[in-house]
Amino acid sequence: MSTASSAAEDSDESRYPLSYVSKKRKRAEVESTSAPKPRLQSDLSVTETINQLRLSSSLSSSYDLSNLASGFEMNADTNNGANTSDADNINYINEADEKEIYWWSTKASLGSLDIDEKRLPLVLARDVTFSQFAKRVEIIKARRFLDYQNGTVTIIELPTAEHEITHAKFTRQFTSAFNNVSAQDDICVLGAIKLYTNLPSNEYQEPDACFIPRRLLGQPAQNPCDRNGNPWPSIIFEVASSETLQHVKAKINKFWLAPNRCEDVIVIKLGNWERRCRNTTTRRPLRRLRCLKFCRAATLRQNPNATRFEPIEEIEFGSVYANGRESQFCSNPHMKWITIDCDCIYADCAQPPPLPSFYTIISSQQPYPQPQSLLQRPGVAIDLYDIQQDIFLAMGPN
Numbered sequence: 001m002s003t004a005s006s007a008a009e010d011s012d013e014s015r016y017p018l019s020y021v022s023k024k025r026k027r028a029e030v031e032s033t034s035a036p037k038p039r040l041q042s043d044l045s046v047t048e049t050i051n052q053l054r055l056s057s058s059l060s061s062s063y064d065l066s067n068l069a070s071g072f073e074m075n076a077d078t079n080n081g082a083n084t085s086d087a088d089n090i091n092y093i094n095e096a097d098e099k100e101i102y103w104w105s106t107k108a109s110l111g112s113l114d115i116d117e118k119r120l121p122l123v124l125a126r127d128v129t130f131s132q133f134a135k136r137v138e139i140i141k142a143r144r145f146l147d148y149q150n151g152t153v154t155i156i157e158l159p160t161a162e163h164e165i166t167h168a169k170f171t172r173q174f175t176s177a178f179n180n181v182s183a184q185d186d187i188c189v190l191g192a193i194k195l196y197t198n199l200p201s202n203e204y205q206e207p208d209a210c211f212i213p214r215r216l217l218g219q220p221a222q223n224p225c226d227r228n229g230n231p232w233p234s235i236i237f238e239v240a241s242s243e244t245l246q247h248v249k250a251k252i253n254k255f256w257l258a259p260n261r262c263e264d265v266i267v268i269k270l271g272n273w274e275r276r277c278r279n280t281t282t283r284r285p286l287r288r289l290r291c292l293k294f295c296r297a298a299t300l301r302q303n304p305n306a307t308r309f310e311p312i313e314e315i316e317f318g319s320v321y322a323n324g325r326e327s328q329f330c331s332n333p334h335m336k337w338i339t340i341d342c343d344c345i346y347a348d349c350a351q352p353p354p355l356p357s358f359y360t361i362i363s364s365q366q367p368y369p370q371p372q373s374l375l376q377r378p379g380v381a382i383d384l385y386d387i388q389q390d391i392f393l394a395m396g397p398n
């Protein structure tokens, strides 16, 4: 993690309405127990990770928390020179060159832009009206890769293999929890649909994937997401690769979790894979992998007056570091998973269905010995190991 992003997270601290308010205190605890050790290269990321583990440990009794914490300290300690961090701040924004400016003026596809991911975020055009912008991106179905603010068009993400495989895999795992359910209880995959954040001005956003209970479709919604009267999806899934977490959080707070819209936003943040280095022992690509869950209901349960949504859970699922070190916390199935509560999925439905799949982990390794009552509350639990494996595959042999 860069110093800049650490500083940004510090400044965000005072706004955290949730468990994060105790971050400073927790950090102090951690520092006091590890005082004699040499100073870590990235203190904040280690203590944060420990805090995340503490948070996520409430989900499962299968972890030995102290081992995990010390394992991460070791990982971070030896992560010298390896860039597995991601720049969460937009401290710099590149400007389009002549070729890129010309690309914007044509009808060419995003693939034909042939841009280096490291140049993102990149301003493509200024003084553009939203309708001009919409017209251009609709031709190439690329709204979700571009940001539009006050007339400025910025490219923030690319449809890379790892970006695309991540939401495809998530979608497949999430929907498989509803295999064999009745039509009444089924979930619809809406994919990257247009969600109108301002109906009068026609401004809209596109998530990477979204989901809604089937029974909510086909009847006029009180707070529609489009002119056809469709309801907002209950669950949104976003992958952020080049896109910064800061930008995703802004979208979540401004659009997705605004009142009477979505319930949960699940984000997978793929850290940079700069210089294409590999772990010298395992040969796996160096990368930081995180899954963040934003839940409207859980935030408001903790603080009914909350106006800002921060992740209620942040799970590292197998970050790979240099010098033979690798996070061991997601090296096999059923070690790390994200749970989406049944009550959130069916938030606007009278009676959520009691599906058997709500009590087990959705994993490629099934059947697998699972302790009884694994989950605190019924929901879809997705094995992050499967997603991690597909991400590594998509990153290719080099």
Ligand SMILES: [Zn+2]
Pocket (backbone or CB within 6 Å): 263, 264, 294, 295, 296, 297, 298, 341, 344
């Ligand atoms: Zn929720």
